Amino acid sequence: MSIAFDRAAVEPSFGPARAALPEAFELGRSLAGEIDRVYFVAAGSANRAMLGIKYWLEHYSPAIEVRRYFPAEFMAIDPPRLDGRTLVVLASKSGTTPETVAAAHFLKGRPCKVVAFSQYGDRPLAQAVPRHFLVGDTSESFAAMFMVMQALIGGLMAGKDDWPLADKLMASLDALPAALCDAAEQNEARAAADAREFAQDRHFYHVAAGPCFTTAYVFGVCILMEMLWLHSYPIEAAEFFHGPFEIVDKQTPLILITGEDPSRPLMERVATFCDSHAGRVMKYDSRDFAMAGIDPAIRPIVAPYILQAALKRMAAHLSVLHNQPLSTRRYMWKVAY
Amino acid sequence: MSIAFDRAAVEPSFGPARAALPEAFELGRSLAGEIDRVYFVAAGSANRAMLGIKYWLEHYSPAIEVRRYFPAEFMAIDPPRLDGRTLVVLASKSGTTPETVAAAHFLKGRPCKVVAFSQYGDRPLAQAVPRHFLVGDTSESFAAMFMVMQALIGGLMAGKDDWPLADKLMASLDALPAALCDAAEQNEARAAADAREFAQDRHFYHVAAGPCFTTAYVFGVCILMEMLWLHSYPIEAAEFFHGPFEIVDKQTPLILITGEDPSRPLMERVATFCDSHAGRVMKYDSRDFAMAGIDPAIRPIVAPYILQAALKRMAAHLSVLHNQPLSTRRYMWKVAY
Incomplete structure (x- = not known):
């Protein structure tokens, strides 16, 4: 099997993620006045991308409550604190992770806001949410999903906490594929x-x-x-x-x-x-x-x-x-x- | 070595924990009006007792924000959301866990409320906090610490959320040593x-x-x-x-x-x-x-x-x-x- 690192294929494959950064940031900023809580919900590597984003929210934000859940546990716990001022962030690289898709359906009719991150728009996760961001077909979907989720949360912190690193974050995320x-x-x-x-x-x-x-x-x-x-x-x-x-x-x-x-x-x-x-x-x-x-x-x-x-x-x-x-x-x- | 289970020694060793239950519950209830957030901070098994207590808070409470930290991470993150309406729960069985003791000192002068759980009152953790509960000398310190911490949080949920299971919780915690x-x-x-x-x-x-x-x-x-x-x-x-x-x-x-x-x-x-x-x-x-x-x-x-x-x-x-x-x-x- 060939395992050579194919930069010519990998770096351009971040294109959709890079293109989505500004819109994700703007969505975060626009939600700042409506959101007090962010609940991250995903399995596997997408959940661990959320782990780091949660760390920075806890380190930087005086205003935002944050939780991180596995989808099956999220539905079992069914947190009564979930309300209209809660943003639920769902993520599944494939867009087919059964529990994550189930969580999207579980949230229908709830007062919270929901945004999903995935690779493909024609898969069940993107189809089940009011708003989604896509990173497309890339071997680096883990990093690509992180980029766009971090842009969203950067925008939220910029809007809610006047987070001073927002511009630096956005320039750096744009440069991240090459650095990776x-x-x-x-x-x-x-x-x-x-x-x-x-x-x-x-x-x-x-x-x-x-x-x-x-x-x-x-x-x-x-x-x-x-x-x-x-x-x-x-x-x-x-x-x-x-x-x-x-x-x-x-x-x-x-x-x-x-x-x-x-x-x-x-x-x-x-x-x-x-x-x-x-x-x-x-x-x-x-x-x-x-x-x-x-x-x-x-x-x-x-x-x-x-x-x-x-x-x-x-x-x-x-x-x-x-x-x-x-x-x-x-x-x-x-x-x- | 003898590994026989010595019920005659184990069951009475829960005495201090059982005795502390009502006071812990009452403290939780009395704090309900002053607290919106509970931050749990401990290492090792005490941290994992908090994991379960946090699960129930998330399942039952519409009113309480909750986080769980390792002490060293808590101090590194230094969360700006920590305020006067935050209760920090510290726990160390020995009362000497260096990072947990350091966290207690780290919190001095902060506006939050602090309560600690430990086995011994003459050790550094209990000495460094305004309020503490002790479970004494027992081989079952993990379960004993859980009992008293859960009583505190049960009281908090009773006071803040009219949690309907408070009486059942307290009777059951009192019976837990025998059941264990x-x-x-x-x-x-x-x-x-x-x-x-x-x-x-x-x-x-x-x-x-x-x-x-x-x-x-x-x-x-x-x-x-x-x-x-x-x-x-x-x-x-x-x-x-x-x-x-x-x-x-x-x-x-x-x-x-x-x-x-x-x-x-x-x-x-x-x-x-x-x-x-x-x-x-x-x-x-x-x-x-x-x-x-x-x-x-x-x-x-x-x-x-x-x-x-x-x-x-x-x-x-x-x-x-x-x-x-x-x-x-x-x-x-x-x-x-």
Whole structure:
């Protein structure tokens, strides 16, 4: 199988997402006067994109309440606080995730506002909501969905909190596709070497803090566990010293995923511990990437995606060494569940 | 080592927690007019007790905003929404968890209200807050802390939302210690058999939904990973079919932890899948336990602790078979970190 990084295909595939940024931002700004709450509802990687966006809302916004739900839990909890001043953000890359589509129908007739993010307009999710944004056919749908959702929330914070970074955010999101491709290309040689070094391993632990936990989950679970069937567990840096670090030994691989957000010191503490007590550590630090076109104030917001772009190259090389294409599944789309 | 369940010691050790219930409830009720937000802040098992309490707040309360933080992340995020109408709930069993104590100091001079939960009044956490509740010296500090925190939040919901289950909650919490001991005793033979069956395994996956994810994390990480150094990963039932289920095979042990809350159907779906595709499954279902003295309407709220009491007996038997007391640590309290 070919795993070469095809920049000529990848970078233009962000076109629909880039094109959607201004409209998403303007929708967020226009809703500011009508919204006090944002409830994010998605499964899998889209949910973890929301995790990072929620972090920044909590860090920056004095005015906005925020929750993040898995769709099935959202419907089970059926929160009575959901009201006309609540914006529900739904997301599903394929637009067919059954629970997310069910949540869209569940919300019909409710007083809240609903907006959905997906790749395709002719799929059930987009068809079931009053307003949607599309990122089109791209191998980088995770990052593309993040871009447009973050633009929406940036607009909301600009309108509601006079968030001062809005212009910098929008310029940086527009530059992000190229920066992601740069990160993938920059990491190619290291990714190949890391994959060879860890090709025989069947356990991986991923440690990250703050918005970078998005990357720990998406790389650790959505890729290594789901696609390569590895035992692969993301650990919150804030929890590392409260139990999980007892699993550390000289043999078990650890991937330390470090960004530039206010939670970075938590990872620096983890790295110091691992320097003494772990034996096989990969450190991926967003500071090692140039991020051309990304404003210094916005680097912390996009760092999880820069690191994901880099790590994804390691998964590609691992898939060759495991002789298992990343599209392989045992059950998903193959059996009834 | 002796691992016999010593009911004569365990049940009375809940005395301070039971005694604190009415005062915690009354504090919650008295704060109702002054509070719009509850921010839970703790690490480890205390944080996961908050996870379940937060679930019920989201399910029942139209009036209360709620967030849950790890202490180090809470301080890094430094949420600007924290105001005079916010109640911050801090918890640390030992009262010495460095980040939780730091969070208490971080909050000094802030306009929010602060209440802490711990075992001991002479430790740094209780000393650093204006108001605290103590559960004393008990091997069941996790459940004891839950009881008193849930009483506080029950009082808050009673005062703010006219929550109709308050009286039933309080009677049931008072009966919970005996019901937990019943569950431990009831599960003794099965726990011993399960431990023998899985004594050679080094990977475990735990699946749970809603408030029972508390149990999946505390049993999976705080006990099996931290104390027995097993690769042990809790999975949200809502996420199971969106990636993690690809790890399922006929050999890998799965523990399905099923409660009686609105999210129970998510676990029933997981169990059906596992009946077909997994080979080595332990099912722990709260419906198998009588829960004497627990009101039917409150069973869903305490079920995670009933299941924890049952599962903890399996950990005790595993510790004998591994010849590793549950107090064993490689790093915690032993090295600098």
